[in-house]
Amino acid sequence: MTLTDAQQLIAQGEGHQIEFKLKAKHPDKIIREIVAFSNSKGGHLFIGVDDDGNIVGLKDAEEAHYVMEKAMQELCRPQIKYEYQIIPIDGKRAIVHYQFESGKKKPYFAFLKPFHKRGRSFVRLEDRSIQASRELRQILKFSLKDTMTPFEYGENEKILLNYLGNHEEITVNTFCTVGNIDKQLASQTLIKLTVNNVLKVIPDEKEDRFIFVA
Incomplete structure (x- = not known):
């Protein structure tokens, strides 16, 4: 990537697939963005650029990369694959x-x-990285499988789909109330319908929302 290519990407501003960090001073916090990119659609991380997209640069870019490389090796699981470049600006x-x-x-x-022994999983939401819910973690895991997860179309599924026929979205807690079922069953049902492409999950900091697949 040339400096011109980088400038064009940076000009788009931070978003779903672009993140800026001024320094590699707190790599444990930057790791969240990296994990979120890997759990989502991938993305670009620039070190040496401020939040407004100003290219400030680093005096020792090699040292910054060493810090990030070490952090990714030690603080990300599974190991994350990436490509990197040090791009001179002057x-x-x-x-x-x-x-x-x-x-x-x-x-x-x-x-x-x-x-x-326990970490936290993150996903990308617009220009932020948010913690992934239990449901979303399961959906991410199942999304890598080629085959669908079998499920029975029972009373709970009927209640759920009838509700979505009259409402734009549903959450786990709403489904518990509407279906008069416990949280675990509501969660499992929504996960199954999502991995079978009946529903789509929209991550949210408060509570994930589920909608019909368009």
Whole structure:
């Protein structure tokens, strides 16, 4: 990628597939963005660019990459594949560009410390990275399989689809109320219908929303 190519991408601003970081000072926080890209549609991360898209650059881009490389190795599970380039902007400064694909081993998790046994999974929502719900983590996992998950079209499914026939969306908690069922059953039903392409999940910081597949 040339500097001109980078400038064109940066000019689009932060969004679903573009993220800026001024420095690699807090890699544990940047890891969330990387995990979110890998759990979503991939994306571009620029180190040395501020939130407004100003290309400030880094005095030691190699050191910034070393910090990020170490963090990705220690704090991301499964390991995330990426490509990177150090792009000079003048004789003294450069930016680091990372490109991440949509991962093939979803869901990916970010860990605060290398020795931690439990991490948190993130997905991309517009220009932010939000924590993935239990339902979304399961959907990400099943989305990698070629075959659909069999399910029976029973009373709960009928109640759910009838509700969506009259409303634009439904959440796990709403389904619990409408179907008079517990949260686990509501969750499982929504997951099954989503991985079978009957429903689509829309991630949300408060509560995921489920809609009919258009």
